[in-house]
Amino acid sequence: MIRLAGVGKTYADGTVAVQELDLDVAKGELVCLVGPSGCGKSTTLKMINRLIEPTTGTIEIDGRDVTREDPVELRRGIGYVIQQVGLFPHQKIETNVMTVPLLYGESKPTARERAHELMDLVGLDPSTYAGRYPHQLSGGQRQRVGVARALAANPPVLLMDEPFGAVDPVVRVRLQDEFLRLQRDLGKTVVLVTHDIDEAVRMGDRVAVFATGGRLAQYATPMELLARPADAFVADFVGSTRGLRRLAVTPLRREHLEPMDGVNAGDLGTAIGLDSSLEEALAAMLRDDRPMVGVKADSGAGFVGVLTPNGVHQALRASLADHPH
């Protein structure tokens, strides 16, 4: 869907922001670009929608060279979400979101209807928020408006630059979850820039780790990245606690459960679902202060087994085996 080949950017003052970058993003995939400050993440993103022109290489979207597209046309097919949402301060939220449909020649009533739909989609009740002004919203709510506006033209591609950067950590996680849920239905092709490795491994189908000087150090699934960092730079960047992070991206597996034989269901704490991560499983054991947690296929059903810390260990090891060198 998006293909960067040999892409480089050297700014006029000689700063090499990105060098020889090859990166492909499949249709419907969410890719996170992560790395320390100044490593060329935003520059890369802005080259995709031609806010910045590359010095070398080619960028294709759906097989079409973006440098040959009219930039205005190009950007219609690409939603762009930035940290400073860039809402018009003197216009109501509704009007802010309506801007894009109006731009496409929709009538006012249709544009308004579409704006309300989009507000609903991002969890802002139009009956409460349509008439408010940007300063009357929280940072998280403003961010949602930014996402709604970026989705207004129903673009197949979304570029997001630190979209959840301006909010506190709790709201941040909530926005991440909301966006992931939305993305499950929308299936956009998304490139998301973040400096936060936790955000990258939570959100990304694949994660591109950039090193200073715009070098792509590793491009892999979150699990691979955490289990097998490509070099010392990536290992350092994902941190010495990467084993803990792996818990969050490793699903529990039926084969690592132990049978219920001899376990009294009444002795178990709150059950977890078969679709839980190992992190959720361990969290449940710690919360309920039990040495095991009961697992159910769905909340109404009976137990399929119990997971113990030993099972967690087995599951982690098995996930490593899935990702050989």
Ligand SMILES: Nc1ncnc2c1ncn2[C@@H]1O[C@H](COP(=O)(O)OP(=O)(O)OP(=O)(O)O)[C@@H](O)[C@H]1O
């Ligand atoms: N217009 C410009 N002229 C010269 N150098 C620039 C320009 N814009 C960015 N740079 C430099 O290019 C490098 C990459 O910048 P970029 O904004 O892409 O990094 P980033 O990884 O997104 O950083 P951050 O996480 O801090 O936003 C930096 O060294 C930056 O100082």
